[in-house]
Amino acid sequence: MTTGRRTTALRTAVVWCPDWPVVAWGVPLSEPAAVFVANRVVACSPAARQEGVAVGQRRREAQSRCSDVAVLDRDVDREARLFEPVAVALDALTPRIEVTGPGLVGFPTRGPSRFFGGDHALAARVLEVVTPVLAGRGEARVALADGVFTARLVARTEEAGRGPVVLPVGASPGFLADLSIEHLEQPELTSVLIRLGLTTLGSFAGLEAGDISGRFGVEGLRAHRLARGEDGHPPDLRRPAPDLAVTWQFDPPADRVETCAFVAKALADELHLCLEAEGLACVRIAIEVETEQGEQHVRLWRHEGALSASALADRARWQLDGWLHTARSKSGVVRLTLVPDEVIPASGRQLGFWGGRAERADGITRTVARLQGLLGSEAVSVPECRGGRGPGDQVILLPAAAIDLGAERAATATAWVTEPWPGRIPPPSPARVRIDPPSIEVVDTVGRSVAVSGRGELSGIPALVGIERRRHRIMAWAGPWPADERWWDAAEHRRRARLQVVLEDGSAHLLVVEQGIWYLEATYD
C-alpha cells in the first residue's frame, strides 16, 4: 500500500451499464421504456425518467406520468446473454473478471493497472474496449476506487459522458461520507439508522464497530465496513479445500442450455450441502466449462449476500446461455465444474429455535427437487394469484422449479390482484373445478332445452339438469352471468354464460353454456 493507512479494500475497477434491463431489450435509450416485474418498475430508460417514471412505481402510475412508455417484461436470461460479450471483451485485459449480475462487472486492478501504466490509463483502456461491444445500444461507465462498493457508487454518481473516474487511493471514506445511507441498499437497517438521525454514510462510519456489532449483528457490521470504504467481507485467508469443487462429466457432450442448466442446478445443490457441512457460505464462485475441443471457459460470479443454491444455478445458466449462444463455441460441453472461489463463515443466517422457517423451506425444496427428477420439472407446481373471470382463473399453477420456495412470495396473497374483473361470479368460489367438464342437459319447465340469448337472457326457467342420463330437479338458481372474453382476438374469442343451481340433494353447481352446449363446470363441494 502506498499510504500508511491500513485498509482492507481491494482496489477495484467497475464497469456499469446503466438501465441494462432496458438496453437488453434493444430499445433506444432516447425512447421512453420501462421494465416491469410484478407490475412494478424495476428499470427505465433516461427518457422515461425525465417524464417522471421511477423505479418502484406501479404500472398505472408510470403510465399516467408517461402515457407512451413502452411496457417490457423482465427477461434476466436475455440480459445475461447480451451482457456476455462485454465480459468477454474485458477478459482480454485481465483474467480476474467478476460478474455481479447482468450490467455490472468488476475486477481487481493491481496487476492490470501496473501493466497498462497506471489507473488512469487502465480506466481509459477499459472504456475503449467496452464501447465498441455495446455498439451504441447503451453506455458504459467506468470507475476505479478502493473496494467494489465504493467503485460502484462512483460509477453510479458519475455524470454521463464524462469518461472514466478514478478515485485516488485512500479517498474512499471521504467520497462516501456525504452520500445518503440508503446507498447501502438494506432497507430494514437503513430505515432504523435514519430514524436514529444517521442519514449519511459518513455519520454511520463514525460509530464504533463494537457498538454496531452489539446492536445490529453481522449484517450491521458488514454495512459498517462498507460505509467506512472497506470491503464488506473481510477476506478469509483460508483457501477453500479443492475437494469442495463439484464436477459433472457429460457423456455424450451436452449442446443444449437446458441440459447444462439442469446439471448445474444439481451441482449447485451438492455444493451447497458441502459448504453447509463446513459451515461456510460462498460469495464468489467460478463456473468452469470445458468443451469437446478442449476449450476452457471460466467466469467468476460475485454476490453480496451469500449465494443460495438456486442463485448459483441461475448464474451457471446465464453463463452457459451466453456461451452457447455466441458463435465462439460450436462444440458441446463435456465438463461443468463449480468452484467456490471465495467463501466466508456462514454466520449471517439465524435459524429458528426448532429448526426455523429457512430450514423448513430447504427441506421442502429438496423434496420438490427430488420429485422433479422423478416426474419432470413441469409436474410439480405452486400456485400464484392472477386476475380472471372463470371460477378457477384467479389462481394459476407455475412450475416449482422456477420459484424460490423459501422467499416471501407476494403474488400468493389474494390481495395481490387489485383490478376488478367485471363479470366475475361473486364469492364463495366452487371448491371443485372440473379440468374436463362433462356436457349436460338443461331443460325448462316445459321440457325444452334452455338457451341464453346474445343479450344474456334465458329462453325459459331452468327446471331439470341431466347429468350422465340421470335427471335432477333444480330447486333454486341464479344468473346467468354472461362472459364475453377476448372479443378482440378472433381465434381466442369465447362467449359464455354461467348459471348457479342448487339441486334436490342440496348440492350446488356452476353450469356454463358455450355455443348452445351446457357443461358442468364446477361444484360447490
Added chain:
Amino acid sequence: MALPGAPPLDLALIEQIAPLTLTGERLLAVPSLLESLFIWGGIPPGWSIGVAGNGAWSMAMAIWAEALGAEGWIAIVGAPDVNLVTAAELGVRLDRVVVIETPPTKVWTTVVGALIEAFDIVAIAPGGPVGLRDARRLSARAREQGAVLFHLDGARSWPTAVDLTLTGSTQKAGWQGGSWQGGSWQGVGDGHGHLRARCLRIDAVGRRAGRTRSTTVLLPGPDGVLAPFVEP
C-alpha cells in the same frame, strides 16, 4: 392460590415457560367450531382423515387453514380439480401449497412417500385402488413422520380403515307453501341473488372417533369463511 397484593398472572408468559410438548403429543389445530368432532380437540400427527359427502372439499380446506397455521406446508396430489381460489378464500396460505396434478400410477406410492417426509399435510385422491402393502407402508411412514394424510375421495380407494371420516350433509331442500325452503344454500332464489352461505351438518365416524360426533356449521358462512350456525 394468589397471594394478596401479588401481580396478576401473566398467561402469555406461563404459556412460554410451560413444560415442552413432545412431538407425539403435539396436535394440529382445527377450527374451534369443529373441535367437537375430534376426540382430542385437534388432529394427532400421523392420522389419516377422509372427507366425503356434500361440502367435503370445503371442509378439508377449512381444516387445512387452521392446521397449517403460518408455517405448515401442504402437498395436494392427484386432484387437479381442487380449486385453490376456494382454499385461499377459506384461509389457506397459498405460499405453503405445492401441487402435483396427476402422478403416473407406477410412481404414485413413491411420490406420496416422499411428500410425507417433508410436508405437514398430504392430501391425496388416488386414481385407482391402492394396494394393501402400499397403504400400510404409507400409513406407517406418516405416523413415523407425523404427517397427516387427507383422503379427498373419502378414502374410497384406500384398502384399510382411516382414523376418522368426516361426512358432510345438507338438509333436503324443498318447496313449501309456494316459497323455497332451502335447508342447504342461502342467498340464491328463483333466478336472483347468488350463492352466499351453506348450512352443513358434519358427522365424524371412524375407529379413532370414539362415539359418532356431529356438528352443524355454516361453510362457507356469509363472510366466505367457516361460521357458527344459529338455529333460526
